[in-house]
Amino acid sequence: MSQASGLYVAGDSFFHRMDGAVKLILLLIWTVVTFLFMDLRVFAVMLAVGVSMLLLARVPFRKMALLFWALTIFTVVNSVFILLITPRFGTTLTESDTPLIPLGYDTVNTETLFYVLTLSFKYLTLLPITLLFIFTTHPSRFAASLHKLGVSYKLAYAVSIAFRYIPDLTKEFRTILNALQMRGLGISRGDGTLLQRARNLTQAVVPLLQSSLQHIESVSDAMDLRGFGTKPQRTWYMGKVMTEGDKLIALLCVILLAVGIWLKRSLFPGFWYPFG
Amino acid sequence: MKSSLWKWNTRTVVTIGIGGALYGATSWIGIPIAPDTQLRPAIALLAIFGALFGPIVGFIAGFIGHVINDLITSGTVWWGWALGSGITAAFMGLIYLAKDFNAQEGQMKKNHVAWFVVYGIVGIFVSLAFSGYFDILVMGEPNDKIAIQVISAGLANLAVFLILGLPAVLAYVKRNRNNSNLSVDR
Numbered sequence: 001m002s003q004a005s006g007l008y009v010a011g012d013s014f015f016h017r018m019d020g021a022v023k024l025i026l027l028l029i030w031t032v033v034t035f036l037f038m039d040l041r042v043f044a045v046m047l048a049v050g051v052s053m054l055l056l057a058r059v060p061f062r063k064m065a066l067l068f069w070a071l072t073i074f075t076v077v078n079s080v081f082i083l084l085i086t087p088r089f090g091t092t093l094t095e096s097d098t099p100l101i102p103l104g105y106d107t108v109n110t111e112t113l114f115y116v117l118t119l120s121f122k123y124l125t126l127l128p129i130t131l132l133f134i135f136t137t138h139p140s141r142f143a144a145s146l147h148k149l150g151v152s153y154k155l156a157y158a159v160s161i162a163f164r165y166i167p168d169l170t171k172e173f174r175t176i177l178n179a180l181q182m183r184g185l186g187i188s189r190g191d192g193t194l195l196q197r198a199r200n201l202t203q204a205v206v207p208l209l210q211s212s213l214q215h216i217e218s219v220s221d222a223m224d225l226r227g228f229g230t231k232p233q234r235t236w237y238m239g240k241v242m243t244e245g246d247k248l249i250a251l252l253c254v255i256l257l258a259v260g261i262w263l264k265r266s267l268f269p270g271f272w273y274p275f276g
Numbered sequence: 277m278k279s280s281l282w283k284w285n286t287r288t289v290v291t292i293g294i295g296g297a298l299y300g301a302t303s304w305i306g307i308p309i310a311p312d313t314q315l316r317p318a319i320a321l322l323a324i325f326g327a328l329f330g331p332i333v334g335f336i337a338g339f340i341g342h343v344i345n346d347l348i349t350s351g352t353v354w355w356g357w358a359l360g361s362g363i364t365a366a367f368m369g370l371i372y373l374a375k376d377f378n379a380q381e382g383q384m385k386k387n388h389v390a391w392f393v394v395y396g397i398v399g400i401f402v403s404l405a406f407s408g409y410f411d412i413l414v415m416g417e418p419n420d421k422i423a424i425q426v427i428s429a430g431l432a433n434l435a436v437f438l439i440l441g442l443p444a445v446l447a448y449v450k451r452n453r454n455n456s457n458l459s460v461d462r
Contacts, residue, residue, distance in 0.1 A: 007348060031355070035414045067351030074312055074350060081311035082421050089418040119416065126352045134347050154289045155336070161293025162300065162340050166348075169294070169301045194307075201305075201317055205444050209324060212298050220290040228286050271416070 007063075007134050015057040015136045019246040020145030022253070023133055029253045030129045033260035034122060038093075039272040040114075042263070043121040050128030059135040067131060075123050079116040083108050090115040093271040114273055139163035144236035153234050165215070172211050176204050288329075292337045295325045299341025299361070304349050313425045315432035322361060323396060323441030326369030328379045328448070334365030356410030360403040364433070367399020368392070368441075379445065382453025393442065400433045 010016075015023070034046065054064075082089065084103070090111025091097045098110040137145075143160035147153045177187060185191075185200040192200070223229075299321050306314030321341075326334035339362035346353045371392040376383055408426040411417045 031353075038416045064351075067349075070349060071351045078312050082418055085311075085421045085424060086418040089420075122415065123352060130347065130352050152284075154284050155292075158289045158292035158296070158336065159340055161290060162296035162337075162344060165294055165297035166301050166344065169297050173302060198317075202440055202443075205317075205320060205324075205440060206447060208298070208302075209321075209444065209448070212294050216287065216290050216294050219294070220287040223286045223290065229284075229289070 008138050009059055009063055009135050011058060011136065013057045013136070015053070015132055018136075018249065019148075019240060019242050020137050020141045021148045022145075022242070022246045022250050023137055024142070024145055024149065025250055025253050027129055027133045029257045031126060033256060034125050036260055036264045037268060038118060038122070038270060039268040040118045040121055041272060042268055043118070043125045046125045047121065047128070050125065050132075054128045054132050057132055057136050059131065063135065064131050068127065071123065071127050075120045078123075079120055082116050082119070083112060087112055090273075094273045096273075098275070110275060111273060114275070115271065118271070138238065140236075140238040141240070144239035147236065148239070148242075154229065157228075161219070168215075169208075169212065173204070173208055176207050176211075180204060288333060291325075291329050292333050292340065295321070295329070295333065295337030296340035296344065299325075299338060300344035300348070303341065303345035309432055310425050310428035311421065313429045313432075315436065317436055317440055319364070319433045319436040320441035320444055322365035323368045323392075323437055324444055324448070326365045326367075327371055327392065327445045329369070330372040331366040331369030334369035335362040338362040338365035356407045356414065359410070360407035363403035363406060364399045367402065368396050368437075370395045370399075379449050380452060382449050382451070384446070384449045389442075389446070392445070393438070396437045396441070397434065400437060401430055404430045404433070 030046075030050075034043070037043065087103055087106045087108040088097065088111075090109060090113070093115060094111045096111060099107045100110050100113060101108040140160060142163070143156045146156040146159060180186065180200060180203055181188075181191070185203055187197045187201050187204075191197055299318055302318040302321065303316055305318065306316045309315050318341075322334060322338050325337050329337075339358055342358035342361040343353050346358065371377055371388060372379075374388055374391065376385070377388045378384075404426045408422045411422050412419055
Protein backbone atom coordinates (compact mmCIF):
# COMPACT_ATOMS: atom_id res chain seq x y z
CA MET A 1 0.00 0.00 0.00
CA SER A 2 2.97 2.30 -0.41
CA GLN A 3 1.21 4.04 -3.28
CA ALA A 4 -1.66 5.02 -1.01
CA SER A 5 0.44 7.72 0.62
CA GLY A 6 -0.20 10.39 -2.05
CA LEU A 7 0.96 13.73 -0.69
CA TYR A 8 1.42 12.48 2.86
CA VAL A 9 4.83 13.22 4.38
CA ALA A 10 5.76 10.92 7.24
CA GLY A 11 6.81 12.69 10.42
CA ASP A 12 6.31 12.77 14.14
CA SER A 13 5.10 16.28 14.90
CA PHE A 14 2.18 17.24 17.09
CA PHE A 15 -0.05 17.33 14.01
CA HIS A 16 1.13 13.96 12.70
CA ARG A 17 0.10 12.38 15.98
CA MET A 18 -3.22 14.22 16.10
CA ASP A 19 -6.28 12.11 15.36
CA GLY A 20 -7.42 12.34 11.73
CA ALA A 21 -11.03 12.99 12.70
CA VAL A 22 -9.97 15.93 14.89
CA LYS A 23 -7.87 17.32 12.06
CA LEU A 24 -10.86 17.07 9.74
CA ILE A 25 -13.03 18.92 12.29
CA LEU A 26 -10.31 21.57 12.54
CA LEU A 27 -10.21 21.94 8.74
CA LEU A 28 -13.98 22.22 8.41
CA ILE A 29 -14.45 24.67 11.29
CA TRP A 30 -11.51 26.76 10.10
CA THR A 31 -13.12 26.90 6.64
CA VAL A 32 -16.54 27.87 8.02
CA VAL A 33 -15.04 30.60 10.22
CA THR A 34 -13.10 31.97 7.23
CA PHE A 35 -16.29 31.96 5.16
CA LEU A 36 -18.08 34.05 7.82
CA PHE A 37 -15.85 37.10 7.57
CA MET A 38 -14.81 39.78 5.12
CA ASP A 39 -12.37 41.48 7.46
CA LEU A 40 -8.62 41.79 6.86
CA ARG A 41 -7.78 41.92 10.59
CA VAL A 42 -9.46 38.55 11.22
CA PHE A 43 -7.70 36.98 8.24
CA ALA A 44 -4.31 38.38 9.28
CA VAL A 45 -4.63 36.78 12.72
CA MET A 46 -5.88 33.47 11.30
CA LEU A 47 -3.17 33.41 8.66
CA ALA A 48 -0.47 33.99 11.28
CA VAL A 49 -1.89 31.19 13.47
CA GLY A 50 -2.20 28.90 10.44
CA VAL A 51 1.37 29.51 9.27
CA SER A 52 2.76 28.90 12.76
CA MET A 53 0.85 25.62 12.96
CA LEU A 54 2.30 24.68 9.59
CA LEU A 55 5.81 25.49 10.82
CA LEU A 56 5.14 23.36 13.89
CA ALA A 57 4.28 20.40 11.65
CA ARG A 58 7.69 20.74 9.97
CA VAL A 59 6.53 19.78 6.49
CA PRO A 60 9.41 20.50 4.08
CA PHE A 61 8.67 23.70 2.18
CA ARG A 62 9.86 22.12 -1.07
CA LYS A 63 6.84 19.80 -0.91
CA MET A 64 4.38 22.63 -0.40
CA ALA A 65 5.89 25.13 -2.82
CA LEU A 66 3.89 23.92 -5.82
CA LEU A 67 0.52 24.24 -4.07
CA PHE A 68 1.53 27.56 -2.54
CA TRP A 69 2.36 29.01 -5.95
CA ALA A 70 -0.74 27.46 -7.54
CA LEU A 71 -2.98 29.28 -5.08
CA THR A 72 -0.96 32.50 -5.25
CA ILE A 73 -1.23 32.61 -9.05
CA PHE A 74 -4.92 31.78 -8.80
CA THR A 75 -5.48 34.65 -6.36
CA VAL A 76 -3.45 37.15 -8.38
CA VAL A 77 -5.32 36.29 -11.60
CA ASN A 78 -8.61 36.46 -9.73
CA SER A 79 -7.73 39.89 -8.26
CA VAL A 80 -6.61 41.34 -11.60
CA PHE A 81 -9.82 40.24 -13.27
CA ILE A 82 -11.99 41.60 -10.46
CA LEU A 83 -10.20 44.95 -10.86
CA LEU A 84 -10.69 44.88 -14.64
CA ILE A 85 -14.30 43.68 -14.69
CA THR A 86 -15.70 45.49 -11.65
CA PRO A 87 -13.28 48.36 -10.87
CA ARG A 88 -15.80 50.07 -8.58
CA PHE A 89 -17.16 47.02 -6.75
CA GLY A 90 -15.73 48.20 -3.43
CA THR A 91 -18.11 51.17 -3.44
CA THR A 92 -21.12 48.86 -3.09
CA LEU A 93 -19.61 47.71 0.23
CA THR A 94 -18.31 50.97 1.67
CA GLU A 95 -20.50 53.63 0.01
CA SER A 96 -17.45 55.77 -0.60
CA ASP A 97 -15.55 56.29 -3.87
CA THR A 98 -11.89 57.29 -4.02
CA PRO A 99 -10.59 57.17 -7.61
CA LEU A 100 -7.10 55.68 -7.91
CA ILE A 101 -6.08 54.14 -11.25
CA PRO A 102 -7.75 55.30 -14.48
CA LEU A 103 -8.53 52.41 -16.85
CA GLY A 104 -10.07 54.37 -19.70
CA TYR A 105 -13.57 52.88 -19.55
CA ASP A 106 -13.68 53.23 -15.77
CA THR A 107 -11.49 53.95 -12.75
CA VAL A 108 -10.21 51.51 -10.15
CA ASN A 109 -10.92 52.98 -6.75
CA THR A 110 -9.12 52.46 -3.45
CA GLU A 111 -12.12 50.64 -2.01
CA THR A 112 -11.98 47.94 -4.67
CA LEU A 113 -8.23 47.58 -4.31
CA PHE A 114 -8.64 47.05 -0.58
CA TYR A 115 -11.51 44.65 -1.21
CA VAL A 116 -9.33 42.59 -3.56
CA LEU A 117 -6.59 42.50 -0.93
CA THR A 118 -9.07 41.30 1.68
CA LEU A 119 -10.43 38.62 -0.67
CA SER A 120 -6.91 37.39 -1.46
CA PHE A 121 -6.18 37.12 2.25
CA LYS A 122 -9.42 35.20 2.69
CA TYR A 123 -8.26 32.59 0.17
CA LEU A 124 -4.73 32.51 1.60
CA THR A 125 -6.16 31.93 5.09
CA LEU A 126 -7.58 28.62 3.86
CA LEU A 127 -4.22 27.43 2.51
CA PRO A 128 -2.08 26.60 5.60
CA ILE A 129 -4.79 24.53 7.27
CA THR A 130 -5.48 22.58 4.07
CA LEU A 131 -1.76 21.95 3.56
CA LEU A 132 -1.48 20.87 7.17
CA PHE A 133 -4.31 18.43 6.66
CA ILE A 134 -3.14 16.82 3.42
CA PHE A 135 0.55 16.61 4.35
CA THR A 136 0.14 15.15 7.83
CA THR A 137 -2.82 12.78 7.37
CA HIS A 138 -2.28 9.30 5.98
CA PRO A 139 -5.17 8.52 3.55
CA SER A 140 -5.90 5.14 5.14
CA ARG A 141 -6.02 6.71 8.57
CA PHE A 142 -8.27 9.41 7.14
CA ALA A 143 -10.87 6.79 6.12
CA ALA A 144 -10.84 5.44 9.64
CA SER A 145 -11.40 8.97 10.98
CA LEU A 146 -14.31 9.62 8.64
CA HIS A 147 -15.95 6.49 9.97
CA LYS A 148 -15.32 7.67 13.52
CA LEU A 149 -17.15 10.91 12.71
CA GLY A 150 -20.27 8.92 11.89
CA VAL A 151 -19.87 8.53 8.13
CA SER A 152 -21.00 5.09 7.00
CA TYR A 153 -17.97 2.82 6.60
CA LYS A 154 -18.91 2.03 3.03
CA LEU A 155 -18.71 5.71 2.10
CA ALA A 156 -15.49 6.06 4.09
CA TYR A 157 -14.09 3.12 2.18
CA ALA A 158 -15.11 4.68 -1.15
CA VAL A 159 -13.12 7.80 -0.23
CA SER A 160 -10.18 5.61 0.73
CA ILE A 161 -10.35 3.78 -2.61
CA ALA A 162 -10.46 7.10 -4.46
CA PHE A 163 -7.21 8.23 -2.82
CA ARG A 164 -5.69 4.79 -3.29
CA TYR A 165 -6.35 4.61 -7.03
CA ILE A 166 -5.33 8.12 -8.08
CA PRO A 167 -1.69 7.08 -8.75
CA ASP A 168 -2.75 3.90 -10.59
CA LEU A 169 -5.25 5.70 -12.80
CA THR A 170 -2.84 8.54 -13.50
CA LYS A 171 -0.27 5.97 -14.65
CA GLU A 172 -2.89 4.21 -16.76
CA PHE A 173 -3.96 7.51 -18.32
CA ARG A 174 -0.38 8.41 -19.20
CA THR A 175 0.15 4.99 -20.76
CA ILE A 176 -2.93 5.48 -22.94
CA LEU A 177 -1.80 8.98 -23.95
CA ASN A 178 1.69 7.63 -24.80
CA ALA A 179 0.17 4.85 -26.88
CA LEU A 180 -1.93 7.41 -28.74
CA GLN A 181 1.10 9.63 -29.25
CA MET A 182 3.00 6.73 -30.79
CA ARG A 183 0.23 6.43 -33.33
CA GLY A 184 0.59 10.14 -34.10
CA LEU A 185 -2.38 11.24 -31.98
CA GLY A 186 -0.58 13.32 -29.36
CA ILE A 187 -2.19 16.01 -27.23
CA SER A 188 0.82 18.22 -26.50
CA ARG A 189 1.73 21.47 -28.21
CA GLY A 190 3.14 20.71 -31.62
CA ASP A 191 0.90 17.73 -32.24
CA GLY A 192 -1.45 19.77 -34.38
CA THR A 193 -4.06 22.47 -34.06
CA LEU A 194 -6.04 22.88 -30.87
CA LEU A 195 -9.04 21.19 -32.47
CA GLN A 196 -6.89 18.29 -33.64
CA ARG A 197 -5.40 17.87 -30.17
CA ALA A 198 -8.85 17.99 -28.57
CA ARG A 199 -10.01 15.34 -31.03
CA ASN A 200 -7.01 13.20 -30.14
CA LEU A 201 -7.89 13.51 -26.47
CA THR A 202 -11.36 12.12 -27.16
CA GLN A 203 -9.63 8.97 -28.41
CA ALA A 204 -8.36 8.40 -24.85
CA VAL A 205 -11.79 8.48 -23.21
CA VAL A 206 -13.05 5.04 -24.20
CA PRO A 207 -9.88 3.06 -23.35
CA LEU A 208 -9.59 4.91 -20.02
CA LEU A 209 -13.21 4.12 -19.25
CA GLN A 210 -12.74 0.48 -20.24
CA SER A 211 -9.72 0.02 -18.01
CA SER A 212 -11.51 1.74 -15.11
CA LEU A 213 -14.53 -0.52 -15.49
CA GLN A 214 -12.19 -3.50 -15.43
CA HIS A 215 -10.56 -2.08 -12.30
CA ILE A 216 -14.01 -1.84 -10.72
CA GLU A 217 -14.72 -5.49 -11.56
CA SER A 218 -11.47 -6.86 -10.18
CA VAL A 219 -11.40 -4.69 -7.06
CA SER A 220 -15.00 -5.42 -6.10
CA ASP A 221 -14.46 -9.16 -6.70
CA ALA A 222 -11.39 -9.07 -4.48
CA MET A 223 -13.32 -7.23 -1.76
CA ASP A 224 -16.32 -9.55 -2.04
CA LEU A 225 -14.03 -12.56 -1.67
CA ARG A 226 -12.74 -11.05 1.56
CA GLY A 227 -16.26 -10.58 2.83
CA PHE A 228 -16.54 -6.78 2.56
CA GLY A 229 -19.90 -5.43 3.63
CA THR A 230 -21.26 -8.57 5.28
CA LYS A 231 -21.33 -7.00 8.73
CA PRO A 232 -22.95 -3.70 9.72
CA GLN A 233 -19.76 -2.50 11.42
CA ARG A 234 -16.06 -2.90 10.83
CA THR A 235 -12.77 -2.03 12.46
CA TRP A 236 -9.82 -0.30 10.83
CA TYR A 237 -6.26 -1.53 10.71
CA MET A 238 -5.05 2.08 10.63
CA GLY A 239 -7.59 3.31 13.20
CA LYS A 240 -6.42 4.89 16.44
CA VAL A 241 -7.97 5.63 19.78
CA MET A 242 -8.55 9.31 20.52
CA THR A 243 -6.31 10.62 23.28
CA GLU A 244 -7.21 13.25 25.88
CA GLY A 245 -5.20 15.78 23.87
CA ASP A 246 -7.27 15.06 20.76
CA LYS A 247 -10.50 15.62 22.65
CA LEU A 248 -9.12 18.90 23.99
CA ILE A 249 -8.30 20.07 20.45
CA ALA A 250 -11.80 19.09 19.28
CA LEU A 251 -13.22 21.16 22.14
CA LEU A 252 -11.00 24.10 21.14
CA CYS A 253 -12.34 23.80 17.57
CA VAL A 254 -15.91 24.10 18.81
CA ILE A 255 -14.90 27.12 20.93
CA LEU A 256 -13.25 28.64 17.83
CA LEU A 257 -16.52 28.27 15.95
CA ALA A 258 -18.49 29.84 18.79
CA VAL A 259 -16.02 32.74 19.07
CA GLY A 260 -16.18 33.16 15.29
CA ILE A 261 -19.95 33.41 15.29
CA TRP A 262 -19.89 35.81 18.26
CA LEU A 263 -17.28 38.04 16.59
CA LYS A 264 -19.28 38.05 13.38
CA ARG A 265 -22.46 39.12 15.17
CA SER A 266 -20.95 41.74 17.46
CA LEU A 267 -17.60 43.15 16.29
CA PHE A 268 -16.87 42.42 12.63
CA PRO A 269 -20.23 42.08 10.85
CA GLY A 270 -19.27 43.29 7.37
CA PHE A 271 -16.47 44.44 5.11
CA TRP A 272 -13.76 46.30 7.03
CA TYR A 273 -12.44 49.42 5.32
CA PRO A 274 -10.09 51.57 7.41
CA PHE A 275 -9.82 54.66 5.17
CA GLY A 276 -13.52 55.47 4.73
CA MET B 277 -29.36 -6.06 -14.20
CA LYS B 278 -29.62 -2.52 -12.92
CA SER B 279 -29.02 -2.54 -9.21
CA SER B 280 -31.30 -0.59 -6.89
CA LEU B 281 -30.47 3.04 -6.26
CA TRP B 282 -30.17 2.95 -2.50
CA LYS B 283 -28.72 -0.47 -1.90
CA TRP B 284 -24.98 -0.22 -1.44
CA ASN B 285 -23.11 -3.36 -2.38
CA THR B 286 -19.37 -3.74 -2.77
CA ARG B 287 -19.56 -2.74 -6.43
CA THR B 288 -21.26 0.56 -5.55
CA VAL B 289 -18.51 1.39 -3.08
CA VAL B 290 -15.76 0.55 -5.56
CA THR B 291 -17.50 2.40 -8.40
CA ILE B 292 -17.72 5.58 -6.32
CA GLY B 293 -14.08 5.22 -5.32
CA ILE B 294 -12.72 4.55 -8.80
CA GLY B 295 -15.06 7.11 -10.39
CA GLY B 296 -13.89 9.74 -7.92
CA ALA B 297 -10.26 8.82 -8.51
CA LEU B 298 -10.73 8.98 -12.28
CA TYR B 299 -12.40 12.39 -12.13
CA GLY B 300 -9.79 13.62 -9.67
CA ALA B 301 -6.89 12.29 -11.74
CA THR B 302 -8.01 13.85 -15.02
CA SER B 303 -9.44 17.19 -13.84
CA TRP B 304 -6.07 18.93 -14.09
CA ILE B 305 -6.32 18.87 -17.88
CA GLY B 306 -7.92 22.08 -18.97
CA ILE B 307 -7.84 25.00 -21.33
CA PRO B 308 -8.18 28.40 -19.59
CA ILE B 309 -11.19 30.26 -21.03
CA ALA B 310 -12.03 32.93 -18.42
CA PRO B 311 -10.41 34.20 -15.19
CA ASP B 312 -9.58 31.06 -13.19
CA THR B 313 -12.08 29.10 -15.25
CA GLN B 314 -11.12 26.17 -17.45
CA LEU B 315 -12.67 23.98 -20.07
CA ARG B 316 -12.28 20.61 -18.40
CA PRO B 317 -12.70 17.50 -20.56
CA ALA B 318 -13.15 15.51 -17.33
CA ILE B 319 -16.74 16.83 -17.20
CA ALA B 320 -17.50 14.06 -19.72
CA LEU B 321 -16.74 11.50 -17.01
CA LEU B 322 -19.57 12.94 -14.89
CA ALA B 323 -21.97 12.20 -17.75
CA ILE B 324 -20.57 8.70 -18.20
CA PHE B 325 -20.63 7.73 -14.54
CA GLY B 326 -24.06 9.30 -14.10
CA ALA B 327 -25.57 7.41 -17.03
CA LEU B 328 -23.91 4.10 -16.16
CA PHE B 329 -24.37 4.03 -12.40
CA GLY B 330 -27.10 6.52 -11.49
CA PRO B 331 -27.39 9.90 -9.78
CA ILE B 332 -26.27 8.88 -6.28
CA VAL B 333 -23.02 7.26 -7.41
CA GLY B 334 -22.50 10.15 -9.84
CA PHE B 335 -23.01 12.81 -7.18
CA ILE B 336 -20.66 11.27 -4.63
CA ALA B 337 -17.98 10.33 -7.17
CA GLY B 338 -18.11 13.82 -8.70
CA PHE B 339 -17.88 15.49 -5.29
CA ILE B 340 -15.06 13.29 -3.98
CA GLY B 341 -13.18 13.56 -7.26
CA HIS B 342 -13.42 17.35 -7.28
CA VAL B 343 -12.29 17.65 -3.65
CA ILE B 344 -9.30 15.38 -4.34
CA ASN B 345 -8.36 17.36 -7.42
CA ASP B 346 -8.57 20.62 -5.46
CA LEU B 347 -6.41 19.18 -2.68
CA ILE B 348 -3.65 18.01 -5.00
CA THR B 349 -3.64 20.90 -7.45
CA SER B 350 -4.70 24.08 -5.64
CA GLY B 351 -4.17 23.53 -1.92
CA THR B 352 -7.65 24.82 -1.13
CA VAL B 353 -10.99 23.08 -1.58
CA TRP B 354 -13.56 25.17 -3.47
CA TRP B 355 -16.55 23.57 -1.77
CA GLY B 356 -19.15 25.35 -3.88
CA TRP B 357 -17.66 24.11 -7.14
CA ALA B 358 -17.08 20.61 -5.72
CA LEU B 359 -20.76 20.35 -4.84
CA GLY B 360 -21.44 21.72 -8.32
CA SER B 361 -19.59 18.80 -9.90
CA GLY B 362 -21.70 16.44 -7.84
CA ILE B 363 -24.93 18.19 -8.83
CA THR B 364 -24.02 18.06 -12.52
CA ALA B 365 -23.38 14.31 -12.31
CA ALA B 366 -26.60 13.77 -10.33
CA PHE B 367 -28.68 15.50 -13.01
CA MET B 368 -26.98 13.60 -15.80
CA GLY B 369 -27.61 10.41 -13.84
CA LEU B 370 -31.38 10.98 -13.86
CA ILE B 371 -31.47 9.12 -17.18
CA TYR B 372 -30.48 5.99 -15.23
CA LEU B 373 -33.91 6.10 -13.58
CA ALA B 374 -35.80 5.84 -16.91
CA LYS B 375 -37.62 2.54 -16.96
CA ASP B 376 -36.23 0.73 -19.99
CA PHE B 377 -32.88 2.50 -20.10
CA ASN B 378 -29.94 0.25 -19.34
CA ALA B 379 -26.46 1.20 -20.50
CA GLN B 380 -24.92 -2.05 -19.28
CA GLU B 381 -27.19 -4.09 -21.54
CA GLY B 382 -27.20 -1.65 -24.42
CA GLN B 383 -30.80 -0.45 -24.06
CA MET B 384 -31.15 3.19 -25.02
CA LYS B 385 -33.96 4.56 -27.18
CA LYS B 386 -34.12 7.78 -29.16
CA ASN B 387 -36.18 9.61 -26.54
CA HIS B 388 -33.64 8.53 -23.90
CA VAL B 389 -30.96 10.35 -25.84
CA ALA B 390 -33.16 13.46 -25.93
CA TRP B 391 -33.85 13.26 -22.20
CA PHE B 392 -30.18 12.67 -21.44
CA VAL B 393 -29.30 15.88 -23.32
CA VAL B 394 -32.03 17.81 -21.48
CA TYR B 395 -30.92 16.49 -18.07
CA GLY B 396 -27.33 17.32 -18.94
CA ILE B 397 -28.07 20.90 -19.98
CA VAL B 398 -30.30 21.56 -16.97
CA GLY B 399 -27.74 19.94 -14.66
CA ILE B 400 -24.85 22.01 -15.98
CA PHE B 401 -26.66 25.31 -15.52
CA VAL B 402 -28.31 24.46 -12.19
CA SER B 403 -24.97 23.38 -10.73
CA LEU B 404 -23.11 26.43 -12.01
CA ALA B 405 -25.82 28.75 -10.76
CA PHE B 406 -25.39 27.07 -7.40
CA SER B 407 -21.58 27.36 -7.44
CA GLY B 408 -21.74 30.99 -8.51
CA TYR B 409 -24.30 31.87 -5.86
CA PHE B 410 -22.18 30.05 -3.28
CA ASP B 411 -19.14 32.17 -4.22
CA ILE B 412 -21.11 35.41 -4.06
CA LEU B 413 -22.73 34.56 -0.74
CA VAL B 414 -19.90 32.81 1.09
CA MET B 415 -16.75 34.20 -0.51
CA GLY B 416 -18.12 37.68 -1.19
CA GLU B 417 -17.07 37.70 -4.84
CA PRO B 418 -18.49 40.44 -7.13
CA ASN B 419 -21.61 39.40 -9.07
CA ASP B 420 -20.40 40.56 -12.50
CA LYS B 421 -17.16 38.59 -12.35
CA ILE B 422 -18.98 35.47 -11.16
CA ALA B 423 -21.52 35.88 -13.97
CA ILE B 424 -18.70 35.85 -16.53
CA GLN B 425 -17.14 32.77 -14.91
CA VAL B 426 -20.45 30.93 -14.64
CA ILE B 427 -21.54 31.62 -18.20
CA SER B 428 -18.19 30.72 -19.75
CA ALA B 429 -17.85 27.58 -17.59
CA GLY B 430 -21.42 26.65 -18.51
CA LEU B 431 -20.78 26.94 -22.24
CA ALA B 432 -17.50 25.03 -21.89
CA ASN B 433 -19.11 22.23 -19.90
CA LEU B 434 -21.97 22.09 -22.35
CA ALA B 435 -19.53 21.69 -25.25
CA VAL B 436 -17.62 18.95 -23.43
CA PHE B 437 -20.88 17.20 -22.57
CA LEU B 438 -22.15 17.24 -26.15
CA ILE B 439 -18.84 16.59 -27.93
CA LEU B 440 -17.23 14.14 -25.51
CA GLY B 441 -19.68 12.84 -22.90
CA LEU B 442 -22.71 12.07 -25.03
CA PRO B 443 -20.81 10.22 -27.80
CA ALA B 444 -18.88 8.23 -25.18
CA VAL B 445 -22.12 7.07 -23.54
CA LEU B 446 -23.66 6.27 -26.94
CA ALA B 447 -20.54 4.33 -27.96
CA TYR B 448 -20.61 2.38 -24.70
CA VAL B 449 -24.30 1.52 -25.14
CA LYS B 450 -23.77 0.50 -28.75
CA ARG B 451 -20.87 -1.75 -27.85
CA ASN B 452 -22.96 -3.54 -25.23
CA ARG B 453 -25.91 -3.83 -27.59
CA ASN B 454 -23.79 -5.84 -30.03
CA ASN B 455 -22.95 -8.23 -27.23
CA SER B 456 -26.54 -8.83 -26.23
CA ASN B 457 -27.85 -9.19 -29.77
CA LEU B 458 -25.92 -12.32 -30.63
CA SER B 459 -28.11 -14.91 -32.25
CA VAL B 460 -27.54 -18.63 -32.69
CA ASP B 461 -26.38 -19.46 -36.19
CA ARG B 462 -28.34 -22.43 -37.56
